[in-house]
Amino acid sequence: MTQPHRLSRLEEIIQQLRSENGCPWDKKQTPASIKKYLIEESRELAEAIDNGEPQHIREEIGDLFFILTILCEMFREKDIFTTEDALQTIIDKMIRRHPHVFNGAPTGTDQELRRQWQAIKEMEKTEKK
Structure with missing residues (x-):
């Protein structure tokens, strides 16, 4: 399975989890409610890195991918932005910040x-205002 296909598969799984016949817990999550899990999974990833355990690091990165992707799905459901939009934003930012x-x-x-x-970051902040 290729990387884009795996990401699409994760999005499909999350959409199914949040669908009418999906998981009650996943369906009721909001950006505000999922925030604590984002913090928890980030902390767990940092601990895994500190411990230098590649398998644990990989697992925690996967957990973080899930949280980030379910957040994107919540915003997609409200027609605000998609995972692709978020990815394009970081692609553009990294290119801009690495001239x-x-x-x-x-x-x-x-x-x-x-x-x-x-300097580039400050310029971006000014342009957003």
Whole structure:
């Protein structure tokens, strides 16, 4: 199974879980109610990384994928945005914030790259206002 197909499969599973005949627990979740699980799964992933256990890390990354994907589904159900929209947003952001990789800009020191990252981030915040 390819990566895009696996993501689509996860989305299908979540849609089934939240469907009329789905799981009562999954159906009643909201972004506000799922937030605590997002925090919990992030903490568990951090612990797994600290412990250096690849199998546990993989499991916790999967749990986090589930939480992020169910959040996207909640927003898709309200016609706000989709998983694809969220993925495109991060793709665009990473390209924008790495001009030294994607736009042929000169590569500087780590400190210069951090300053550049912060400057781009601040510019993005200003543009959002």
